[in-house]
Amino acid sequence: MARYTGPSCRLCRRENIELFLKGERCYTDKCAIKRRNYPPGQHGQGRIKVSSYGVQLREKQKVRRIYGILEKQFRGYFEEADRMKGVTGENLLFLLERRLDNTVYRLGFASSRTEARILVRHCHFTVNGKKVNIPSYQVRVGDVVELREKSRKVACVNESLEAVVRRGIPQWLELDKVAFKGVIKSLPAREDITAPIQEQLIVELYSK
Numbered sequence: 001m002a003r004y005t006g007p008s009c010r011l012c013r014r015e016n017i018e019l020f021l022k023g024e025r026c027y028t029d030k031c032a033i034k035r036r037n038y039p040p041g042q043h044g045q046g047r048i049k050v051s052s053y054g055v056q057l058r059e060k061q062k063v064r065r066i067y068g069i070l071e072k073q074f075r076g077y078f079e080e081a082d083r084m085k086g087v088t089g090e091n092l093l094f095l096l097e098r099r100l101d102n103t104v105y106r107l108g109f110a111s112s113r114t115e116a117r118i119l120v121r122h123c124h125f126t127v128n129g130k131k132v133n134i135p136s137y138q139v140r141v142g143d144v145v146e147l148r149e150k151s152r153k154v155a156c157v158n159e160s161l162e163a164v165v166r167r168g169i170p171q172w173l174e175l176d177k178v179a180f181k182g183v184i185k186s187l188p189a190r191e192d193i194t195a196p197i198q199e200q201l202i203v204e205l206y207s208k
Helices: 008-015 023-027 052-067 071-083 088-097 100-107 113-121 155-162 199-206
Strands: 125-127 144-147 173-176 181-184
Touching: 052 071, 052 088, 052 199, 071 088, 071 199, 088 100, 088 199, 100 113, 100 125, 100 144, 100 173, 100 181, 113 155
Parallel strands: none
Antiparallel strands: 125 144, 144 181, 173 181
16 A cells, blocks of 8 residues: 655645644644744745645645545545535545544544554454444444454553543544544534635646
């Protein structure tokens, strides 16, 4: 399976925004964008003139990196969103939010989406009582995402649950910390996605 293996902090600096790719480290003074708030590379501190295409490209790259998705899969999500009823840009974000790895992260079981993806791939979670190890699995209303009994002593999960207050739980999810499970109450709404995303720019980019 193809995946990005380079330094995560470099991505935040390139997009000039905190993407929270390294969990709790991103909330400390060690965060790279707080220490070096300019793009990486020898020309990072130079004056760069960005075209309208460049703005659209950077927005698409930012969203890809937030959710940890490579280009081919991201393009597939866009094509699926374009076939759905409603606003294409919002449909795209809703499909990304409903990924199982993102749901695990948003419920607070992991400190980052990368960590959530690893936990899902290692079969730590069940959906409606059935083991699911596919990070891109699309959750539905009424689904119950639960940490398996043998995984409830995993240190990183418990540490993340303790810090979940900082991030908060979106309205479309409900967390039961005692039972180590979450319920999908409804489909995500646009206001539940708090990251500064301009999805219309992505639609304009792919519509060319």
